Amino acid sequence: MAFLSSTAPALLQHRHPLRLRRPTALRAPHRPPRPVLGGPPASSAARRRFTMVTTTPSKQPTPSSTAVSTYDVVVIGGGPAGLSLAAGLGVRGLTVLCADLTLNKPWPNNYGTWLDELEPLALDDCTSHQWPRAAAYVHSDPRKSTLNRPYARVDRHAMKRRFLQRCHDCHNVTVVHAAAELLDTTSSHQYTYVSLNVLSSDPSDPVPTTVAGSVVVDATGHNLRFVKFRQGKAPGFQAAYGIECVVSDKSYPYATDEMLLMDFRNDHMRDSPTDFQQSLDQPTFLYVMPLDDGEGRLVFFEETSLVASPAMDFDQLKARLYKRLAYNGIEVESVLDEEFCLIPMGGPMPDLRQRVVAFGGAAALVHPATGYMIARALKLADDAAEIIMQEMRHDTDADSTAHRIWDRIWNQGRQRQRDFFNFGGEYLATIDLHTTREFFSAFFQLPTRQWADFLSFRLVQPIQRLTFGLGVFARTSNRVRFTLMWDALVKGRLPLLLSVLPISDPNYEE
Template sequence: MGPRAGHRGELSPADLLVAGGGPAGWSAARACARRGLDVVLVDPRPDRTWRHTYGAWAHELPRSGPDALPPEVVAAQDVGWAIATRTHRLDDEYAVLDTPALQRALYDDGVRVVRGRVVTAGAGRAVLADGRECRAGLVADATGAPQALSAHRGRGRRAEQTAVGVVVDEATAARVTGGRLLFMDWRPLHGVPGWPTFLYAVPLGGGRVLLEETSLARRPGLPLPDLSERLRRRLLAAGLRGAEIPLDDPARVEHVRFPVDTPDHRPPDGVVALGAAAPLVHPATGFSVARSLRVATRLADACVARSDHPAVIDGSGGAAWARRAVRGGSAGIVHAMRGRGLDVLLRLPPGEVPEFFDRFFSLPTAPRRAYLGADDDVAESLRAMVWVFARLTPRLRGHLIIGSLAGPGPAQRP
């Protein structure tokens, strides 16, 4: 059963209004509704089907508690591998989510769903594009990278992750992957010089595997046609025939494009940002779903802990308490550290990227997990950066220092 869009005139007051019906918005709406809050979710297309493939480290998914995901949400789970100039077996298992099952799991019929678009919000009130208004104690901006409710949206060309993938059967994929879940395979089998890309190869369940050529980050994102050609060349080099690479079948092709360095949200009074709008996309991986699930629990618990619940919430007290719940005590520090890591990556000469990742994937488990995961462990994240720096060649250290000091660089050339 999917969400039912509300009709005109249903915008009675609510404790929480969520603008945006993606995973971040629905995670928060579901968690708050389950705790007895009156929740309205507004989205231009609330009945759309989610189509992207989502993944997370298995240990970060909520398996118990009020916001636990049902087991069927995990389509496949296995130990991950990374290949740079050497092959690295990762200690953590990687989970690929069943997107339709995730969408069904996050839907809650206690949420009032309204078809529309929130254009302004603040001081306990949200206004939709068609003029309708809704009074809400708290408004959540889950509109993604556009940050529709930010008081000052950042300008300029953003660094983007882009990818093109095809879905094939397990036997075909095994001829490329050796039957392994490839978190990153940086080998330049596509034979195309220039900006480095890697193969992301993950099982989807039901005997299907996604083979995806990925540009981790680039300003602007590497064009999708370039990635499509690299994927075709890579798979041919691995021994597949042209007829086994379904790039001309839209039902078996995935296109990915999203920014990984969305600027800080400037929320008006009474507004808190969630998901990519926050920004809560991991600058080093592009992951956000596991973090959105955790944030939803923290936000819901903070709402019910408010002394004036169930009125949370009359909009007069601002939303600083909600933003603290969403961001956590050290989230800003860790996010800034990872952002510097992104700057370093963007400034590395293409030929030296595999060597950099060889050092990174040689990290001990704890700091690597802290840097790649949804937690905000300052000490372990710093340990990861120091450990890698100490083991780089002098030339790579120089690039790291320049990237750390210079910040975001200019647009890259193909």
């Protein structure tokens, strides 16, 4: 659920971001077929004369004295984070190359988010479905909590077209179907060299090309091929298995005019003492999107482990989903799509003293307690583009420029904000089903603005975080109060304390 990214569960943002259609989030990317986008196939000779620039970039010698095309910024990765950042940089007049391995394919993830997060970005028209409200089953009894906040499923095809068009309209942004193979950060103080394999119509004949960037941004998500992270606690993982399917007539038991954010009921696991105990020890919830405007026949179901370490097995999630559907009398007639989602959450921060800058999942921008990222990444893309443009005005080397960019993207205020959410994610990973229900029962009793700010990676100022924490504490059970206090003393310690003290970073703006 990208709980508390992608249509997938999410608690609330539909995880986001960023979800993977196969459980390959942590594997090195494979090489897919390499058709060229648009135009007739080029000859081998023509491909070797291929140039990736639509503007007239300067030429600088590489260590081997071969002239290469140089750009202000090279962005590696064309997902929501990479394309939105490339467009933001282009609007500011920077020359940009965005290289994406899967440029000819739709984004693989289903993204869900709150509609009020897309509206300020003028992206609310890039949705395939909208619901006026969401619902949650988070009590020990069958009561439903109605969440009067509109939710949307992102139209990943329309949104990708939107950002590609924005890049095209800038006239100084080049988006190329290519795989980044190697980075050279040592041969030049001014440039980082990027070795690309430009994908052609002949899968066996990629065109090797080298480009140079004053700044190089890794926006490839969780693969972490080019970005180094600090040592620290292992991340938790949100894991989800989902299906988009057609169900039999009159077998859909939920309201067809709202999306179901989370259903933590576990009655379907009572047929076996072992299964029932497992459902208590390793809680999961159901995430549901009715997709046919009230018919209740076309539905996306997803069984989600909010956060766990190690990650819950996909086969176990699949078994729980089908057991839940059968218990609720839902007969699946055909499966149209199958989704596997694995999102690292929390864990250590990136190394802020490296030349390669990261953005999106590669920069640890995923919400550590909910898995949401897409709306936040889209919102921060414009801020990050402005930061990069400003820091490039200084006449310094590539390392110094990158370090200043890192320090502004992850300034002290954002780090303290992340520490607070990290504590929440680590807490949720350790509690059982009863405690989880009691926590969320109190969570959704908060004023809508407070729980919405938590889910949307806001709670910018320390006083907001403190007010949120005290609000949950006052409304919840003694069991949750005790476990929260224990974890705060044993695990949260100084980082948690600093995250709620009335000390703000004057440079922090969200």
